[in-house]
Amino acid sequence: MRPRPWRSVVVAVLALVAVVAVGGAATGLWGMLSGSEASQFRGLTESVPWDEAISAPTIAPRATPEPTFDLQQHSTSDPASPWVIVNKQHPVAEEYEPTDLVDVDGVRVRAAVEPDLRAMVDAAGAAGARLVVRSGFRSYAEQAAGRAAIEARRGFAHAERYSARPGFSEHQTGLAVDLDSGSEPGCNLQTCFTRTTEGVWLAEHAWEFGFVVRYTEANTAVTGYAPEGWHLRWVGRELTAHLHAEGIGSLEEAFGVVGGPEYVGG
Numbered sequence: 299m300r301p302r303p304w305r306s307v308v309v310a311v312l313a314l315v316a317v318v319a320v321g322g323a324a325t326g327l328w329g330m331l332s333g334s335e336a337s338q339f340r341g342l343t344e345s346v347p348w349d350e351a352i353s354a355p356t357i358a359p360r361a362t363p364e365p366t367f368d369l370q371q372h373s374t375s376d377p378a379s380p381w382v383i384v385n386k387q388h389p390v391a392e393e394y395e396p397t398d399l400v401d402v403d404g405v406r407v408r409a410a411v412e413p414d415l416r417a418m419v420d421a422a423g424a425a426g427a428r429l430v431v432r433s434g435f436r437s438y439a440e441q442a443a444g445r446a447a448i449e450a451r452r453g454f455a456h457a458e459r460y461s462a463r464p465g466f467s468e469h470q471t472g473l474a475v476d477l478d479s480g481s482e483p484g485c486n487l488q489t490c491f492t493r494t495t496e497g498v499w500l501a502e503h504a505w506e507f508g509f510v511v512r513y514t515e516a517n518t519a520v521t522g523y524a525p526e527g528w529h530l531r532w533v534g535r536e537l538t539a540h541l542h543a544e545g546i547g548s549l550e551e552a553f554g555v556v557g558g559p560e561y562v563g564g
């Protein structure tokens with residue numbers, strides 16, 4: 299059979315078309331793949347924050363208001379409340395005694411105080427501050443006896459300065475503890491306690507465990523008590539975080555409750 303040159307031309311043209319078509323499809327497919335890869339990785343290579351990129355066109359950025367701390371959560375006058383304020387203007391009823399006292403290292407505190415007290419003593423110890431729990435709950439009768447003994451030994455004026463009258467001590471709530479210094483026992487219950495390793499640690503860290511150093515140099519006029527770096531009052535971590543964040547130096551100031559050096563009724 300005589301060869302037909304036009305047929306070869308047709309075959310060649312068809313072959314060329316096929317190559318172009320397949321190549322074009324392949325190129326298109328590659329383009330799609332690389333396109334999707336490109337969009338997939340765009341977020342990683344560009345520095346636009348994802349949240350901004352998503353919300354910017356529709357939602358205008360606006361400042362979130364600080365949530366205000368609720369100071370009404372607990373009573374400041376009920377002696378069983380974790381936030382009760384006891385001072386020379388606000389006594390505790392003679393007959394009041396907590397119903398959930400537990401023993402911690404030989405002293406009694408309210409059950410809610412125990413875990414934070416143990417955690418605080420442990421954390422202090424890990425930091426090289428040796429806290430020794432000295433006293434916790436004292437009944438009205440025990441406070442009366444202790445106060446009478448101080449008065450008999452040192453006189454009324456001294457007792458007024460360093461010991462609460464019965465019914466006016468935070469220790470009757472079971473929410474207060476006195477802590478000793480394991481490193482400098484000579485400063486226990488003394489002004490120099492605040493300069494011991496333990497006193498310094500407490501001033502800085504007690505709030506982290508729900509405690510306030512109740513009577514400080516700065517709040518003497520408000521609380522009506524001379525500084526006692528060893529007297530810690532538990533109010534819970536939520537409140538101490540608030541006091542710490544706001545730089546509030548006493549419970550009286552936090553709640554707007556009257557205190558001061560004068561006893562109610564004189």
Ligand SMILES: [Zn+2]
Nearest residue numbers: 474475476529
């Ligand atoms: Zn005390």
